[in-house]
Amino acid sequence: MSSWIQQGDVVLFQGDSITDAGRVRDNGQDLGKGYALMAAAQFSAKYPEKQVQFLNRGISGNRVVDLEQRWNEDCLALKPNVVSIYIGINDTWRRYDCNDPTSTEAYEKGYRNLLEQTAQTGAKLVLIEPFVLPVPEDRKLWREDLDPKITVVRELAREFGARLVCLDGLFAQASTRAHSSFWAPDGVHPSPAGHALVAKAWLQTVGAEE
Numbered sequence: 001m002s003s004w005i006q007q008g009d010v011v012l013f014q015g016d017s018i019t020d021a022g023r024v025r026d027n028g029q030d031l032g033k034g035y036a037l038m039a040a041a042q043f044s045a046k047y048p049e050k051q052v053q054f055l056n057r058g059i060s061g062n063r064v065v066d067l068e069q070r071w072n073e074d075c076l077a078l079k080p081n082v083v084s085i086y087i088g089i090n091d092t093w094r095r096y097d098c099n100d101p102t103s104t105e106a107y108e109k110g111y112r113n114l115l116e117q118t119a120q121t122g123a124k125l126v127l128i129e130p131f132v133l134p135v136p137e138d139r140k141l142w143r144e145d146l147d148p149k150i151t152v153v154r155e156l157a158r159e160f161g162a163r164l165v166c167l168d169g170l171f172a173q174a175s176t177r178a179h180s181s182f183w184a185p186d187g188v189h190p191s192p193a194g195h196a197l198v199a200k201a202w203l204q205t206v207g208a209e210e
Contacts, residue, residue, distance in 0.1 A: 004124070004163075004207045005043070005082060010053045012078055014067060015086035015128070018189060018198075019058025031056045034190065038199035043208050055080070063091045063102060064110035071114055076121065083123050084202070085114065086165075088130035088153065089188055092145040096138070104148040111152065115160045125162035126206060128198070129153045131171045132187050133180035139187040163205045170201055 005011065013019050013036040021034025031037040031054060040054035057074040059066065064087055067075075075083060088107065095101035118125060129150050134140045150168055157164035174183050174197060181187075183194040190198060203209035 005047075005050065005052055007050050008052070009050070009081040010055065010079065011040070011082040011084065012075060012080035013054070013056045013058060013084045013086070014075060015058040016062040016090050017058070017060035018089070019056060019086050020060045021056075021058070021195070023056050023058070028055070032058070034195040035198035035202060038196055039202045042199065042203060046208060058086070061090060062087065063094065064088070064107055064114070065102070067114055068110050071117060075114075076117060079121070080123055082126065082206075083118050084126040084128065085111075086128035086130070087111070088149050089132065089146070091149060092130070092132070092142050093188070095145055096142060101145070104152060107149050108152045108156070111156055115156060115162070119160055125157075125160055126165065126202070127153050127157045127162045128165040128202070129167050131168040131184075133171055133175060133184050135179075135181045135185070135187045165198070165201050165205045167198060167201065170197060 018034065019036055021032030021036065023032035024030040031040055036054070036056045036058070043052065055078060067087055091102035091107050115125060130146060132139050132142050132146055154164060156162070171183055171194070182191060183197065184190050200209060
């Protein structure tokens with residue numbers, strides 16, 4: 001499976017703050033301090049001969065609609081061979097902190113638009129499903145909004161032949177080994193250990209780790 005990412009490929013990570021992870025925006029090569037950096041570093045150490053270029057264009061606070069607005073500049077214009085998309089938690093979060101919901105239908109429509117545009121370029125797709133953990137307690141209420149969106153990501157992955165990184169169950173399982181706050185202190189943003197979980201799952205999904 002290691003041949004899925006090819007010699008000289010450009011791999012683009014897209015998403016919100018979890019992907020952004022504090023990257024330096026005016027440095028196009030900066031990968032931030034989260035899973036994108038960890039995955040790129042481990043892949044490059046294992047397959048240095050492939051000379052794969054990794055890019056991060058995640059922006060904190062983004063929702064699907066924000067990705068749509070900047071997709072030409074921050075995705076298509078970069079001509080990536082592999083596009084990894086991790087978006088959705090803010091589409092849920094804004095319902096609860098700003099009374100600004102994104103319906104499941106609008107989320108699916110926007111996400112599909114991104115995938116259709118990207119698929120036309122021939123780029124391979126990796127979809128990362130959003131997750132939430134019950135810390136603090138009010139996060140439990142979010143499941144009503146987030147669960148249908150997770151289903152959308154899974155269905156779109158199947159429809160578009162994308163590789164799917166299944167995080168929701170992964171973080172639930174990890175929370176049986178250490179408290180949820182160990183993996184994501186606010187239930188949303190991974191800790192360093194949480195980012196390492198995401199990176200490992202991503203690498204396994206693209207066939208770069210057993």
